[in-house]
Amino acid sequence: MKQRQKYVKRFIPVWVKLALYGSLGVVLVHSLHIVVGNTLATRALYELMNRQGRALARALVPRLAEALLTNDRLRAEEIVSGALVNSSVAWCAVYRGRRRWTTTRGEHEPSQLHHRAADDRETVIVAWHGHRFMEVAEPLLEGGAGLLRIGFRLDEVRDARRLLAMLLGSMAVVALVLGVVAAVLVAKNITVPVRAMLEATGRFDPADEPRRLGVASRDEIGILARHFEEMMIRLHEAHKERQQLQQRQIETERLAVLGTLAAGLAHEINNPLAGMKNCQRRLASGKLSEDKRDRYVELIGEGIERVEELVRRLLDFARPAPLEVEPVEVREILRRAAALVQPLFEKKRAVLREESSGGETVLRCDRHRMEQALVNLLLNALHVTEEGGEVVLSVASQGGEVVFSVADQGPGIPPQYRARVTDPFFTTKKPGEGTGLGLSVTQNIVRAHGGRLEFEFPSRGTVVRIRLPLGHGDRAVDAVESPAGSGPSDKA
Structure with a gap:
């Protein structure tokens, strides 16, 4: 039993493994939640900024188109300057072909923007000196008068992503702690019957009356524990029946051997009986001297002792x-x-x-x-x-x-x-x-x-x-x- 207990102690208990698996599951789930949540939130912010930028561009297009038709460059510059007042707008410019028609530049505008077709309406992401921008394009008069290009700073999106990541991370830490505690409690509760069965197995002796495990749960493990108790009881009963059968076999063989020994001892008993009978006949005749009479009495006593010794051996052997x-x-x-x-x-x-x-x-x-x-x-x-x-x-x-x-x-x-x-x-x-x-x-x-x-x-x-x-x-x-x-x- 001591070797078995040492062998068991070398391994990590089941409840620890279950708690580790549960904690690992919580970590993986919340890590995935952070990644997916951050990605979805970023995409939603990009979509929101794109809609806002598109709405601003469409609001400026009629006014800029009118200024272009009248060749009123001053009016166009005023419209562009008004758009740059918005802190999220990095640049706002009108291009006619490859040439920039307005000259007002934003504070964070890149020194050079790549060429875009006059009818290009695609929203693109621009990287410049460690900053990221979203550029929205809207054709003027279907591209015939030029192309309005507005760039929006993505710093707010970046800050929002960081704030969201911190929030989700804090929630993940709290959930991890709660999950680990819950996993430990659940794992211990699950493995209590298993531990009881393990200890019962280590101390079980079929010769001793089995003790109850005291497991009251009604789930699968509780059913298993009750079946385990029934198995120990059956083993104990089987051991008692086996001992009784062995005892019956011993007694059966004892009786058989006793018969064999009795047949052999009959000859041994017959010899002293014959001697005692002879002595008795001599004593009954009354024609013996006192010395001879004492001698015959002594011989009869020795014969009786011999018979008693033989019978005692047989009884000692036969006594269950x-x-x-x-x-x-x-x-x-x-x-x-x-x-x-x-x-x-x-x-x-x-x-x-x-x-x-x-x-x-x-x-x-x-x-x-x-x-x-x-x-x-x-x-x-x-x-x-x-x-x-x-x-x-x-x-x-x-x-x-x-x-x-x-x-x-x-x-x-x-x-x-x-x-x-x-x-x-x-x-x-x-x-x-x-x-x-x-x-x-x-x-x-x-x-x-x-x-x-x-x-x-x-x-x-x-x-x-x-x-x-x-x-x-x-x-x-x-x-x-x-x-x-x-x-x-x-x-x-």
């Missing part, structure tokens, strides 16, 4: 109980599992050899479950072992792990079956000889302890290993010789 983890010496698990199956090995005249390497190792585990796992492996090994064959049960500490091994000398597992040996109900035994749950249950027990089940297939036989980690609270102590000695022991 939840997983109870406690410190256990691994060689004790080895000896108890071997003692449970020893009668079956003796009945088949096979050899069970126990081996342990290193010192005393204490493992935190469920003693009974680990015994069941080893018994399952030993019974499988015994099944494929011929009369007089040998099975080796060993335990060792390797690199922070405890390794239990069961090695047989049987024919081995065919390659086509090796991938399925841990599947529930899969077995190669004859009908009635097995449930097909032994290795599956063993694997579940091992996984419940955080370990793993391994198989090795040498040229002959099979080696099955149980690897369990020495986790928190586990300890391996220095070598301590057991009362039985340090070397491997053979049991025939």
